[in-house]
Amino acid sequence: MKMFFDFLPVLLFFIAYKMYDIYLATGVLIAASFVQTVGHRVIRGHFEKAHVITLALVALFGGLTIALQDDLFIKWKPTAINWLFAVVFIGSQFIGEKTIIERMMGGNLSLPRMVWMKLNVAWAIFFIILGALNIYVAFSFDTDTWVNFKLFGLMGLTFLFIIAQSLFLVPHLKDSQTEDNDSTTS
Structure with a gap:
């Protein structure tokens, strides 16, 4: 179950890309990574470092992708x-x-x-x-x-x-x- 939860943002990114485009998919990835990180905190009572690091990098690189359309x-x-x-x-x-x-x-x-x-x-x-x-x-x-x-x-x-x-x-x-x-x- 944990492995599925860890790969869920990537899976949602994939689905959004196939249905729309890379920019919407990137927005979905950012949102899903945020929900994943906060969800882990709510369910387990603490943040998982790998989720926090991934969220920070997703927000940075994803934000640049969307803002610069690149x-x-x-x-x-x-x-x-x-x-x-x-x-x-x-x-x-x-x-x-x-x-x-x-x-x-x-x-x-x-x-x-x-x-x-x-x-x-x-x-x-x-x-x-x-x-x-x-x-x-x-x-x-x-x-x-x-x-x-x-x-x-x-x-x-x-x-x-x-x-x-x-x-x-x-x-x-x-x-x-x-x-x-x-x-x-x-």
Whole structure:
């Protein structure tokens, strides 16, 4: 359900684009991102940082797109978000005791420090690649192709990356469960 809620603004953008144009779709994206951010606050009692960051960038790039009637700004938004997330993931390697991925998933998984670091770097590289792919598609193809890529390509690649991450974690989960069982039987 959370994944659907997170992708809802992009889905609404896609629908509005297919029915109208990039400028109305951008307005829908801004409004949906605002509702998503505030809705999360109302339902969960706090703002989710990723939603707030996304809303700020959507409002900035989307506002410029609408005000200047130039779709290049909204095409840059996915790259800006992905590269910002990459910087946060890389920075977390050096700031604090835990990487950002460990802070996000550490309550559910017990992994060795080196595995957390590898996972964190993998996410940073993934975000860099997504940003670069977005630029390639945005500036090499027409807007219709870019909108399709934004919904289906970026979501599909994210889904595949999560599957790859899961496969990477399987051997470490067995080791972690063995260690947990050993410590409870001692």
